[in-house]
Amino acid sequence: GAVVSQHPSRVICKSGTSVKIECRSLDFQATTMFWYRQFPKKSLMLMATSNEGSKATYEQGVEKDKFLINHASLTLSTLTVTSAHPEDSSFYICSATGVSSYEQYFGPGTRLTVT
């Protein structure tokens, strides 16, 4: 149980375009979803926290207009990187919590490359 999927696993896009990453909880209802960014050989950096039906809460220094987060249902959250630039290339990971809110279940991650 407690499986989280992400799609796509890898994406390459051109500079200036937008790309959407989906995060789904497959077998539980996710009350809260989190989006992280991870640079090579570094730890996870929390970008934002989202609750179903409400606006995401962004961490300090994260541009909310660039990284649009939508949490439309209890099983789906999306991260849209708008007007992507090469410096947005990174590994993006989502996680979700269910009823037992202390434990986060992680998706497999999405590698974004902006050319």
Added chain:
Amino acid sequence: AQTVTQSQPEMSVQEAETVTLSCTYDTSENNYYLFWYKQPPSRQMILVIRQEAYKQQNATENRFSVNFQKAAKSFSLKISDSQLGDTAMYFCAFPNNEKLTFGTGTRLTIIP
């Protein structure tokens, strides 16, 4: 603010040996959880073990165990009989309300 410190950026041990990864944290809370996550080359984050602060007994999951010293705010992970599949990044994590604060990680390599 809660902080999590992992002072060993890299470690390597021979297969079948025992290795201990260190983690210290800072908090003013009394009741909390602590986690160790593993991130293998696939980059999927996997929960290795969790500890509840109010429990005096150290958590154990098969070959993985923790040494939880609440007063010292120390939470080390011991891997016994290490296997090649244990090669990964290991992150100590502390929940801050619903968020997780991660340490900087320890890259563990198991040598055949």
